[in-house]
Amino acid sequence: MRVEIKGCQRCGQDHPVDAQPLSNPTDQFTYWAMCPTVQEPLRIVVLTDGPPVRSPTARVLKED
Numbered sequence: 001m002r003v004e005i006k007g008c009q010r011c012g013q014d015h016p017v018d019a020q021p022l023s024n025p026t027d028q029f030t031y032w033a034m035c036p037t038v039q040e041p042l043r044i045v046v047l048t049d050g051p052p053v054r055s056p057t058a059r060v061l062k063e064d
């Protein structure tokens with residue numbers, strides 16, 4: 001699933017990623033993706049609220 005990351009946890013930039021669903025999520029982070037800038041994983045909260053959108057959107061929350 002292609003999603004746009006705002007304020008990436010790893011590099012701090014905005015960029016799209018290919019998000020993969022976690023097999024056993026334990027909280028609101030249900031997807032993960034690899035940051036293309038530093039090649040490290042980030043956890044993703046996918047927002048499904050609001051009006052229908054043509055493409056999925058995602059928001060990355062701070063881990064700390």
Ligand SMILES: [Zn+2]
Pocket residue numbers: 008009010011012013015035036037038
């Ligand atoms: Zn990044």
